[in-house]
Amino acid sequence: MAEIREAIEVAVKALSGKLEIAEAKAKAAPLSRGELNELKVICIGQNQSHLSFMLQQLRIASKSEKPALGALINEAKKSAERRISALEGQMARYEAERAEGARAVDVTLPPRTPVVGRLHPLTVVRRRIEASFRSLGYEVADGPEVESDWYNFESLNFPPDHPARDAVDTFFVKGGGTGRDRLLLRTHTSPVQMRTMLSKKPPIRTLCPGRVFRKDDIDPRHLPVFNQVEGLAVDEGITFADLRGTLAAFARTFFGDRAKVRFGPTFFPFVEPGVDVAVSCVLCNQKGCRVCSGSGWIEIMGAGMVHPKVLANGGIDSERYTGFAFGMGVDRIALLLHGLPDLRLLLENDVRFLDRVWSS
Amino acid sequence: MKMSLSWLASYLPGPAPDPAKTAERLTSVGFIVEGQEGEGPATVYDVEVTANRPDGMNHRGLAREAAVALGREFRDPGAGAVAESGRPAAELAAVFIEAGDLCTRYSARVIEGIRMGPACAAVRARLESIGSNPISAPVDATNHVLWDIGQPLHAFDLDKLATGKDGRPTIVVRLARPGEKLVTLDEVERTLTEDQLVIADAEKPVALAGVMGGLHSAISDSTTRILLESAHFHPGAVRRTAKANGMHTDASHRFERGTDPLTTLDGLDRAARMIVADCGGALRPGVIDVISVVARPFAAATLSLRIARLNRLLGMEVAPERCLSILKALGFAPERKSGVIGVIEVTVPSWRIDVESEIDLVEEIIRCVGYDQLPETMPRVFVPGESAASSILEDQVRDQLVALGLTEAQNYSFVSRDENAPFVPAGPGEPVEIENPLGEPFSTLRATPVVGLLRSAQHNVRRSRVDLGLFEVARSFGWKEGKVAERRSAAFLLAGKRQSHWSEAARQADFFDGTGVVAGLFAGLGAPAPRFKAVSFPFLAEGRSARIMAAGGVLAGWVGVLAAPLAEGWDLVDPVVGDVDLNAIPKPAAVTTVEIPSRFPGSAVDLTVTHRKEIPWRLLEETVRRTGPVELLAVDANNRYAGPGVAPGFVKTNLSVRFGSPERSLSREEVNGWRDAAARALLALPETRVDGIE
Numbered sequence A: 001m002a003e004i005r006e007a008i009e010v011a012v013k014a015l016s017g018k019l020e021i022a023e024a025k026a027k028a029a030p031l032s033r034g035e036l037n038e039l040k041v042i043c044i045g046q047n048q049s050h051l052s053f054m055l056q057q058l059r060i061a062s063k064s065e066k067p068a069l070g071a072l073i074n075e076a077k078k079s080a081e082r083r084i085s086a087l088e089g090q091m092a093r094y095e096a097e098r099a100e101g102a103r104a105v106d107v108t109l110p111p112r113t114p115v116v117g118r119l120h121p122l123t124v125v126r127r128r129i130e131a132s133f134r135s136l137g138y139e140v141a142d143g144p145e146v147e148s149d150w151y152n153f154e155s156l157n158f159p160p161d162h163p164a165r166d167a168v169d170t171f172f173v174k175g176g177g178t179g180r181d182r183l184l185l186r187t188h189t190s191p192v193q194m195r196t197m198l199s200k201k202p203p204i205r206t207l208c209p210g211r212v213f214r215k216d217d218i219d220p221r222h223l224p225v226f227n228q229v230e231g232l233a234v235d236e237g238i239t240f241a242d243l244r245g246t247l248a249a250f251a252r253t254f255f256g257d258r259a260k261v262r263f264g265p266t267f268f269p270f271v272e273p274g275v276d277v278a279v280s281c282v283l284c285n286q287k288g289c290r291v292c293s294g295s296g297w298i299e300i301m302g303a304g305m306v307h308p309k310v311l312a313n314g315g316i317d318s319e320r321y322t323g324f325a326f327g328m329g330v331d332r333i334a335l336l337l338h339g340l341p342d343l344r345l346l347l348e349n350d351v352r353f354l355d356r357v358w359s360s
Numbered sequence B: 001m002k003m004s005l006s007w008l009a010s011y012l013p014g015p016a017p018d019p020a021k022t023a024e025r026l027t028s029v030g031f032i033v034e035g036q037e038g039e040g041p042a043t044v045y046d047v048e049v050t051a052n053r054p055d056g057m058n059h060r061g062l063a064r065e066a067a068v069a070l071g072r073e074f075r076d077p078g079a080g081a082v083a084e085s086g087r088p089a090a091e092l093a094a095v096f097i098e099a100g101d102l103c104t105r106y107s108a109r110v111i112e113g114i115r116m117g118p119a120c121a122a123v124r125a126r127l128e129s130i131g132s133n134p135i136s137a138p139v140d141a142t143n144h145v146l147w148d149i150g151q152p153l154h155a156f157d158l159d160k161l162a163t164g165k166d167g168r169p170t171i172v173v174r175l176a177r178p179g180e181k182l183v184t185l186d187e188v189e190r191t192l193t194e195d196q197l198v199i200a201d202a203e204k205p206v207a208l209a210g211v212m213g214g215l216h217s218a219i220s221d222s223t224t225r226i227l228l229e230s231a232h233f234h235p236g237a238v239r240r241t242a243k244a245n246g247m248h249t250d251a252s253h254r255f256e257r258g259t260d261p262l263t264t265l266d267g268l269d270r271a272a273r274m275i276v277a278d279c280g281g282a283l284r285p286g287v288i289d290v291i292s293v294v295a296r297p298f299a300a301a302t303l304s305l306r307i308a309r310l311n312r313l314l315g316m317e318v319a320p321e322r323c324l325s326i327l328k329a330l331g332f333a334p335e336r337k338s339g340v341i342g343v344i345e346v347t348v349p350s351w352r353i354d355v356e357s358e359i360d361l362v363e364e365i366i367r368c369v370g371y372d373q374l375p376e377t378m379p380r381v382f383v384p385g386e387s388a389a390s391s392i393l394e395d396q397v398r399d400q401l402v403a404l405g406l407t408e409a410q411n412y413s414f415v416s417r418d419e420n421a422p423f424v425p426a427g428p429g430e431p432v433e434i435e436n437p438l439g440e441p442f443s444t445l446r447a448t449p450v451v452g453l454l455r456s457a458q459h460n461v462r463r464s465r466v467d468l469g470l471f472e473v474a475r476s477f478g479w480k481e482g483k484v485a486e487r488r489s490a491a492f493l494l495a496g497k498r499q500s501h502w503s504e505a506a507r508q509a510d511f512f513d514g515t516g517v518v519a520g521l522f523a524g525l526g527a528p529a530p531r532f533k534a535v536s537f538p539f540l541a542e543g544r545s546a547r548i549m550a551a552g553g554v555l556a557g558w559v560g561v562l563a564a565p566l567a568e569g570w571d572l573v574d575p576v577v578g579d580v581d582l583n584a585i586p587k588p589a590a591v592t593t594v595e596i597p598s599r600f601p602g603s604a605v606d607l608t609v610t611h612r613k614e615i616p617w618r619l620l621e622e623t624v625r626r627t628g629p630v631e632l633l634a635v636d637a638n639n640r641y642a643g644p645g646v647a648p649g650f651v652k653t654n655l656s657v658r659f660g661s662p663e664r665s666l667s668r669e670e671v672n673g674w675r676d677a678a679a680r681a682l683l684a685l686p687e688t689r690v691d692g693i694e
């Protein structure tokens, strides 16, 4: 008679297993009404269900076993009913929610977007330039915007009364003194290089970003306030070829792998030799376009080997150490990168402009 | 600077140079051809000649460069012989240099018996091709020499020069006497000062030295006797004189940059020959050639070029033979130093005043070798140190303000005096003005970036963009203790609605949005929360303005609603503005220990307090805190109400007090005990009631 008990116990397990599968499925998505009915029939239906099979077995069980087996079956039935009812409840709530519609929204209405702030394009471009040079080992330095004549000019090999100063129209501070102490708005960030040399021993790799001032009338190509990033490397054995290699590496990280640089001779008092640096036009692949004026090259910076006089003014032995310096206009590069027609856009802060163009 | 190709070619024997190739090669050696007119031999270039190369500002000098760049021969035909006759020049005029430190050399020749007339067609055509108008044969001759070999000349009417004691017309190179007057060729009367160098006759100034001649002594149609001046002036002296008079001439451009002291005689001969050819007359024998007693003798400089140093600087090898040939072609006299291997002794030609040291020779060589020959190498690896803390902080602040929903602006650093004035009390010092501004609104360095933000806001409002959140991280300026102080700050402006959605009523930005930006900035930077203290600034709305106090009571700027009259001027209604001093934001330590959050949830109690409106929140908060055990974590305001049910002059504040312990759960009883203690303390405030507590 042990077979009957065994058969019932197997059926109880099978019933529970069936429900477990259904419950697992319902965790992902409520069961449909059809699925639930089917489940009910198989588990506790009148005919051919797990329950009806157990009751059949009970009928043929011996009298002495009947009470215990009956209790076992009853227990299984109640549990099954409770579990099916839970699944039904879940289904009913789900159906009610779908039927209700009261909490439905028009999902196409505008979202409640938090106010999104943005960085200024000049900040984005400056950071990209900084990142390129940081990866080459440069640290960022900082200095005053109101400078003395000595730091801005004389120490950088612009002697007083020298025509080289004509190229840099300078704003002076009213009541700002005379001679080498005369206060002015820095015309380049090179004074930061001088301050760096005076405060640090080589090796030096410094990047000097910042605002600079030139007395230019405001027009699409000129602003009296603009931004530069200058760099300085001083070490034993730094060569002119290193300058070319460094700027070529920068051009590739900044303008893309195919960018090349070209040097052309020019004159800046603080470097010797001094060069204009052009980058191959990445917009037209050097076929010639409006941006590069058909030349295939775009001039983006000035550079050169630091003049021995400037090294000496910076307290550095120019026989032992050599160095190079370079400088570029952030505004002009921003103009170039974004195809902007007019520098003035950059300082108008029209939010339609600031919001539309930029992502960092 | 306009340069004629055929004029250049007169120094380049052989076939006519190709215009395009010549332009390209000149550019490659540093004389940038920016434009080109005409074709073939009639080609005229627009060449940019840098300030250090005055020797390239004439056709002979530029031709020398072109010869090197093109690999061609350079040949100077020279002035050619000129017949002299009659009385020696020295008997007809006298020259004295008084200002010997400012005039190194003054050479003069005399031509008598000329008939004024035009220059020959060839000279006129040359001058016209480079945009110089022909005037008369003598004047054109001087202009031709300037453009030909770079020596500025001046022709005086000898009969107009006052005579000295010995009866000879006299030239004196001296500083002007204060108040002396001179009408220059441009018919402007100039009042001179004692730092201006002049050419005078025995009585009065007759020319601004190196800049422009005087009208009175200029040659005219009736002139028959000419004194030709060919001098070498101190560049600074000419520059000062020209600047003081606001003048810039072809002559001053060259003198300021430096002329060749050995060219004065060549210039005189070339001009004299042309004048005699065109106007007849007789060139009087001899040159009146006065050399300043204090001037350095015109000894050629000699420099040593170490080939090893050259190669080390460039990072590439240039053979010594190549160096020798380049330097020779440029007019230098290089020689291998006897007994020393790898050193070239180089004598610098008199016209290359820019070449002063070895590094200048290095540039000469590499620009002629070609920059495209330079390899691309990298300096040795360098481990950078920390970047400037100020730069790092500024960028962190920008990121934090962007995260708070503000958009970064950048403005001019200068504003108008009137725009700036209201903000001076909160700026770093007295206003800093520009001595030579572009005019208004650019005369004054801003006392706060808020001024620029107001301008930006106005720009946007006028374009119907009225809901604004802008910030700028920048410097403000002020005179303080005799120095210009630069303050780094983060300024912001909120105007219009802060956030609006169709589902709810929009809210205008108000004072608390302003303090919220400040608090959010501090929180984002890991600084202790700032406090706000009521303040009265004339530029902010009374009662809606505060000072920002960082930890320890450090003043860290201000925030508030802009005063209505100012706001109106900028087309704004109740904008909220603020300026946070970045130096005053406490910097978190580089290494800090992090407190582990408690495992126990803690609990909170609410208190509803009815009190006089004048009692500030800060007092309620501090009163509660003072009663609190160590378990008291925070006191927050939940709600504030005034209206029906609350007596006029009173408000009802609902606050919650949060308790917690890292070590244990708190019992209901102890929390209630603390709440009652807090309530009793609040009750002790004047005219204050706490709901549910007697």
Ligand SMILES: [Zn+2]
Pocket: A281, A282, A283, A284, A285, A286, A287, A288, A289, A290, A291, A292, A293, A294, A296, A297
């Ligand atoms: Zn292009």
